[in-house]
Amino acid sequence: MELEQMHDTREGWLSHGLSVMGGRLNSHGYALPDKVKVACGFGPGARGGKKTAAVCIAPEASTEGITEVFISPVISDPVTALGAVLVMSGHAAGQGKGRAFKAFCLAMGLEGKAKEARPNSATEAWLRDEVLPMLGAYPHASIDLSKRDNKQGTRMIKLVCPETKDKKGNHYTVRMTKKWLDTYGAPLSPAGVKMIVDGGDEDAGEE
Numbered sequence: 001m002e003l004e005q006m007h008d009t010r011e012g013w014l015s016h017g018l019s020v021m022g023g024r025l026n027s028h029g030y031a032l033p034d035k036v037k038v039a040c041g042f043g044p045g046a047r048g049g050k051k052t053a054a055v056c057i058a059p060e061a062s063t064e065g066i067t068e069v070f071i072s073p074v075i076s077d078p079v080t081a082l083g084a085v086l087v088m089s090g091h092a093a094g095q096g097k098g099r100a101f102k103a104f105c106l107a108m109g110l111e112g113k114a115k116e117a118r119p120n121s122a123t124e125a126w127l128r129d130e131v132l133p134m135l136g137a138y139p140h141a142s143i144d145l146s147k148r149d150n151k152q153g154t155r156m157i158k159l160v161c162p163e164t165k166d167k168k169g170n171h172y173t174v175r176m177t178k179k180w181l182d183t184y185g186a187p188l189s190p191a192g193v194k195m196i197v198d199g200g201d202e203d204a205g206e207e
Contacts, residue, residue, distance in 0.1 A: 003078075006136030010040040014071060017082050021089040028107040030093045033059065036067040038085060040140055043070035054084040063140050067092045075089035076142030078135070082127045083119040086110070090117075157181055158198040159191030173198070 007013040015038055022032045043055025053075060054131050057068040069088045075081050086108060090096055092167060095104040101114055109123030156175040164172035186195045 003132065003137040005139055007139055010138070011038070012141045013138055013140075014038040014040060014081070014085060015136055017085050017131065018069070018089065020131050020134065021082075021086050024086075024108065025089055025093055030090075030095060030104065032089060032092055033067050033094075035059065035065055036069065036092050038069040038071065038088075039069075040073050041070045042072065043068070053080070054088045056088045056096065073143050076138065076140055076144065078132055078138035079119075079124060079128045081138055081140075082131055082135075083124065086119065086123070086127070087117045159186055159195040160198045161191060161193050161195050163193050164191045166187050171198075176180070 007016065016079075018032070018036070018038045025031060029156055030069065031196050042052075043057060053072050055070045056072075059065045059067045062068060069085070069092060071081055071084050071088075075084065077144040087110060090101060090108065090110075093104070095101055101117075105111070105114075109120050109126075110117045111120045155178060157178055158173060158175050159181075160171035162171070162193050172191075172195075174195065176187075181197075188198070189195050
């Protein structure tokens with residue numbers, strides 16, 4: 001079924017979905033915190049993780065005492081995204097551990113292991129047939145992490161002092177970027193000797 005787009009932003013769509021989940025929680029005796037936000041993005045500890053569908057950050061980690069929920073941008077299927085919101089609503093409501101989470105999953109119609117909890121067939125049908133029409137199309141396109149550009153590391157140039165050695169015969173060594181070497185030349189070693197390029201380049205992340 002093709003849905004009309006009712007929200008201009010992913011956050012607006014997800015926030016609307018979270019409010020619907022809040023109503024479902026209330027009907028089973030649970031409640032979302034007063035301050036809770038949901039966004040599309042990689043939460044702390046999940047960046048680049050293809051298998052991490054969502055992350056919930058406790059309010060203690062927020063300078064404003066806000067519970068933060070992040071839904072992975074890898075997910076573009078709206079029902080899957082809503083399922084992740086429902087699972088994270090349990091964490092946001094303080095039911096994310098042990099027996100409390102098992103009880104929450106049972107009440108909400110979630111199945112699977114704790115780290116892989118997902119809607120069962122009945123809950124998935126509810127999300128697809130009842131919740132999704134209220135929200136409209138999810139304004140988000142999936143990203144393919146395998147096609148992202150990896151940042152090129154800065155080439156670090158190895159320089160050695162030709163005269164300074166330790167007891168094992170290893171030369172005194174420093175590494176610097178080509179940028180600084182070209183601009184200021186090779187530095188002096190502690191012995192006052194101008195260092196020379198050894199040729200042992202290696203990647204260092206940034207200049």
